[in-house]
Amino acid sequence: MKLLGVIGGMGWSATAEYYRLLNDGVESRLGGLHSARVLLHSVDFEPVTAAENAGDWASMAEQLTAAARSLExxxxxxxxxxxxxxxxxxxxxxxxxxxPFLHIAKVAAEHVEQARQRTVGLLATATTMNADFYTGPLRERGLEVILPTEEERPEIDAMIYDELVHGVINDASRKRFRQVMQGLVDRGAEGVVLAGTELGLLLEADDCPVPMHDTTVLHVEGCLDWMLSD
Structure with missing residues (x-):
């Protein structure tokens, strides 16, 4: 089994879910007392998100580069x-x-393509929804991406950063996400990509009228394939 390096802590609740899913996956695939070989570098999220809010991508890259080098x-x-x-x-x-590096959006794009869906909605933080580093890999595969409305995006961002990042599960937020996803479906989405690593902590399959693609789960499955390959 290969040793997987994980840059985590952004936020810690998602990192904990990654760790749980990785170990569940290894146990399921190998049986016995097998568990995932994981090397975690958990960063302090505050300076990372401060760089995001300031649009200081150089600072964010510097912080995560230091973490990647420590894993190597x-x-x-x-x-x-x-x-x-x-x-x-x-x-x-x-x-x-x-x-090697396993890119979460590329894993998600491959999965959606295999699901034979050509139009998908995207739920994520404002930064992810407003940039092309995530939608790009989807569109490169010929997929159409539908985003929440301009008015909905700040609300979604707040529910992620103010609640889910802290492990807070709010029924009112679940109801609001259901409304947003129904709007995406009404505009033609055949599936919804949960492009926030904490969204799967709140949302379940019956919250959406079309299939949801939880990128955390998909990323973990890609990691397991990689870790257990020859």
Whole structure:
């Protein structure tokens, strides 16, 4: 089994879910007392998100590059960023080390393509929804991406950062997400991509009238394939 390096802490609730899913997956695939070989570098989220809010991508890249290099030095065979939004600087971070990197949006795009859906809605932080580092890999595969309305995006961002990042599960927020997803479906979405690593903590399959693609789950499955490959 390869040693997976994980840049986590953005936020900690999503990182905890990654760790749980990785170990569940290894146990399911290998049985017995097998567990995931994981090397975690959990960053302090405050300066990372401060850089995001300031649009200081160089600072964000510098912080995550330091984490990636520490994972490489610690013996990781490959690494991931356990957060969707911080993939805004993924190319720079991946280029800073010599070990392979598994990009969450590329994993999600491949899965949606295999599901034979051509039009999908996207739920994520404002940064992720307003940039092309996430929608780009989807559109490169010929997929149409529908975003929430301009008015809905700040509300979604707030529910992620003010609640889910802190592990807070709010029924009122679940109801609001249901409304937003119904709006995406009404505009033609055949599926909805949960491009926030914490969204799967709140939303379940019956919250949406079309299939949801939880990028945390998909990312973990891609990691397991990679870790357990020859």
């Amino acid at each position: 030095a610690g013996g990781a065979d490959c690494f991931i960023i356990a957060a969707n939004t911080m993939h805004a600087v993924a190319d720079e971070v991946a280029a800073s080390v010599d070990i």
